[in-house]
Amino acid sequence: MSDETPYARLTPDLVLDAVTACGLWPDGRLLALNSYENRVWQVGLEDASPVIAKFYRPGRWSDAAILEEHTFAQELADAELPVVAPRTFAGRTLLHHDGYRYALSPRHGGRAPSLESADQLKWLGRLIARIHMVGARSAFAHRGRIDRDTLIAHPMHAVLASSLLPAVSRDRYRHAVERVDRLVAARFEAIGPVRTLRLHGDCHPGNVLWTDTGPHFVDLDDARTGPAVQDLWMLAHDERAMEVLLEGYASMRDFDHAELALIPALRAMRQVHYAGWIAARWHDPAFPAAFPFAAESRWWEQHITDLHEQADELE
Structure with missing residues (x-):
């Protein structure tokens, strides 16, 4: 994995394999979402709502810093605030697959706010x-x-x-x-x-x-x-x-x-x-x-x- 091309190996197959490794069953539908710092995909699942798979840019944040983000998001969700927190698998929110760090979260849709209102x-x-x-x-x-x-x-x-x-x-x-x-x-x-x-x-x-x-x-x-x-x-x-x-x-x-x-x-x-x-x-x-x-x-x-x-x- 090169620092200059950190996502060169992040193919659709690798994304699907990473989701499958969590015990989920992708149905093959993938949608790349608008993200440049990281890479984010919407992944369709069989008999379940889609998940959002976020692959963290190598070297940007330490594992400890990413886990602080996850802990903060969960604190907000536990306070019944509408903030999307990552899912937990085997007690972990920060996941690893084939050299990449990633997290999975529920998909929550919506539209842009009307800031004139x-x-x-x-x-x-x-x-x-x-x-x-x-x-x-x-x-x-x-x-x-x-x-x-x-x-x-x-x-x-x-x-x-x-x-x-x-x-x-x-x-x-x-x-x-x-x-x-x-x-x-x-x-x-x-x-x-x-x-x-x-x-x-x-x-x-x-x-x-x-x-x-x-x-x-x-x-x-x-x-x-x-x-x-x-x-x-x-x-x-x-x-x-x-x-x-x-x-x-x-x-x-x-x-x-x-x-x-x-x-x-x-x-x-x-x-x-x-x-x-x-x-x-x-x-x-x-x-x-x-x-x-x-x-x-x-x-x-x-x-x-x-x-x-x-x-x-x-x-």
Whole structure:
């Protein structure tokens, strides 16, 4: 298994064999789901509902960190929250087959939430608050944090080490990221200490599925430690939406409104991380196919411009 092509051997037959190894009986139906960091398949079963098979990217998380994700998901499910937790086989949720680590979970369908709806925003606010109530009960020991090292320094080094960034843009890119980093640090210092807790970590609309009975959250792969506002800002498209989201949140749990001033910093950190993530994964064949724009110099010019705009907002 190569670090550059970690999923080269993950064939449909291997996926079916891994599910069969758990004592399940696939019926041969496979559907590859939209995932780049890991590989995720919907697998049909004979006389049973389909399962979701998630194959973890080698080297990204330690076994201990993955098990923390599973434990957190199960805590949330045990608290009767609509969060999908992995299934257990012979007492284990983290499974191994032919050099791959994977987990199986029930399939829960749904549609995208309507973030223009005040009722849905309030509902999401209440649900996130309840997730945070559970998240605040204990701490992660092995998973990452929402910090500058993870979301700025490492991604910047990945970009500078990549051939994607045009040579003529290197100095301007470095200057833009260093400016963002300096201003993000200043913003966090100005806000002062904030409470941190276990978070979903990647709470964008694609990780929320809505059904007739309400929303449920999927994909805790980016669960980290950070401020509560991290799980809110990506669901609010404007200030009014954030107000409605927080109205629902505050009905269940107190929220420190000083954290709202962190949103421009969190947005800028995510933007730096996004480019670094693509650069770091470019040798994975799925990435050039999914993000062809990253091979174009004009995209990097726009990225540098966007970083300066984020810095202007912070300034």
